[in-house]
Amino acid sequence: MNEDIVVDNLMFMFITDVENFDTIIQSDFRKQKSLLSPSKIPQSPVKRTGDTPKLRSSNMTDSSALQSMTSSHMRIPSLIQTMNAKITKYGKIYLFKTVPQKILQYENIVLQSILNCEDMDVQLQIPYQDKINLQVEFKEYFQHIITNTTKTQLSAAELFTEEVLGLPHMISSAVMKLLPLNPSNEDLSKLYDKVKNFHPEQRLYELFPMNFHSVLELCASVIGTHPEYAFVQPQIYADSLARATAARIFYDADFTGKWQLTFDQYKKTGYSVLKQIFQVQNTADISTLDSPFGYEQFYVMYCLYSKYAPGNNVEKPLAEIQLRAFNEFQYSARFVARVFRGVGRPLLTKNQFNFEDFIVMLLSDVCYDTEQSCRFMFNVADISAQNSISKFDFDYFFSENQIQFEQRGVTTQRQDILIQLQDMIKFNYDEDFNFSFEQIRRSKMHMNLFDAMFSVQKFVQFENRDPYVANSELQTGNVVSHCDSGVWRAFWQGMYDSISGDD
Known part of the structure; x- marks a missing residue:
């Protein structure tokens, strides 16, 4: 009997361990929902060997090694x-x-x-x-x-x-x-x-x-000079890589959303x-690079955008109906309409939803463990523009979702959901249903609120999730850079292996 208890405890520890929850809850990222064409974009010539860090060359000088050599008398x-x-x-x-x-x-x-x-x-x-x-x-x-x-x-x-x-x-x-x-x-x-x-x-x-064009020029200079990027041909792919890199830098560095550093x-x-x-x-070796310059991450972004772009051309902006098809029509029409107008983050070019804007939306969709993602979703949800999410804001989006709930045979009671969300975010139902950005971010339960408002698919997935996994998710610390997001890493690695394997 004691051995059974020990085994149960070990299983519980594994399921609720912070390092394991991404692998468990994001396993569907590695399942290809629909065929994605790798287009003609070149794959990375160096195969990723895994997450195990490589030993650096003895010719390189590590800053940590330099710091350890430093003494007070120097x-x-x-x-x-x-x-x-x-x-x-x-x-x-x-x-x-x-x-x-x-x-x-x-x-x-x-x-x-x-x-x-x-x-x-x-x-x-x-x-x-x-x-x-x-x-x-x-x-x-x-x-x-x-x-x-x-x-x-x-x-x-x-x-x-x-x-x-x-x-x-x-x-x-x-x-x-x-x-x-x-x-x-x-x-x-x-x-x-x-x-x-x-x-x-x-x-x-x-x-x-x-500004964006200045940072873009710096990124293009690096990509055009670094010998590891020599395989990125023709030039249109190198230009797209520079655009993606610059957009990812701004996603992490520009908290104002003004495309200006x-x-x-x-x-x-x-x-x-x-x-x-x-x-x-x-x-x-750029195959191990987990930064905005990462090629395999760009490869996934490029293929995803070209899937929806007119004529599979990443140089052309998306129409709203094309953006609506994102991730198998995962988001409601009202959500997509506000994203398309640049409410989540201002568009790089007015009245155009380009590759850079798609990257911002994709990162905000996947990297839900970052503050940038929470802010993006919060801006979309704040219909009243009062820097808070009210019951009016919730109803604006949820009313559209109720039709899909009925079509899926899912029974939902609006008042019950409101009570649950308020309990998760404020831990007190006696207060009004009104959440500031800081309240939502600190609760670490923003996914629940935004899923209920924006996506029937995501909300149903959450409702069916193992409570132990959900509990471990609550314990995850805030991630600052999207490059450090375990959810993002699981997503792009799974998608890259899936897409490149079809070539």
Whole structure:
């Protein structure tokens, strides 16, 4: 009898374990609901080997290893005085009032070596050891560099971009566009003088407007330069990959939904575009890349959008009726109408629902464990535009769903559902049915509310779900970046294996 109890306890622990619930409740992601054509888009040439992290090359320098090497006697007092630590959504960041003198000295030495060159394409040696020494001494200053490049030489333009400006060398083509066609020594010096007193994070915002088209250009520069993306041909696929990457960056970084990034936003959120670019630049195997630059994630997004797009052309916007077919007509017509008008998040281009807007909707649909998803659904649900979900808002959507409930033979009592939802979110039915965004987000039960309002399919699936699994779902912490979402990972990996396997 005792052995039976032990087995039951182990099974209960497995079912309710946070790490296992995604696999259990999202198993339907791996079932292909309808045939998706892989089109002609190339598949990743390197097969994903799983989630087990690979050992890095000995030539690469891990920032954590650098940090472990740092000791208090290597630090200079001026650094401590000019640096402020700040806790943000994405963790701790360091803000610098001034750039440490040793770093300025290093940048000027490299700049002088570049000014002695007559050609910006000439290959120059990277002062690798000097840079490593600086990273050891000023580890907070270089926290955006996860791993270092394995290259020993860079062109003068690339060296100017990375070692003088402190930006990834793979965006050197975008940096060179800020200069005359054949820049003089004075041109290079002026550009450096413009930003030399800022940290590289701020330098990026000083040099580029950081609107969508600016970030798109940076992404395209990386994809066009990184040798691992050479297989992405013809150019239309590389352009689409850059669009998807930029849209995913904005999804995580732009909490205002204005398609505009600022340094002030960075100080609040801590989302580093610079870090994302450095990560992909210094990654030798992109098949393991779990970031906005991930190719297999893009492959899934591209195939899904082309399924609904006119003529399977991702360059064409969707019509509302085409968006209505999303995921086997999963959402109600009223929900789709508001999403199509840009209520969830403003559309990138007014009156057009493009590939970028579809990515925002897809991520909000799948990554329900992120704040961005909750905010997207909340905006759609807030019919009265009072920054709260009222009984009026609920009835507007639920009245449309009642017809489908009857067609499915599902008996629903509106008042019973209202009581259950209020108990889940406010834990008190005596109060009015009126929820703020913070109340819904903190309850971690927003899926229940939005499923009841927007999707009969999802609501019925939840009602039939194992209560133990539902309980473990409640214990899941808030995920900030969609790339860190276990639900998202299960979705795109399952879809990629399914779609690419049909090719």
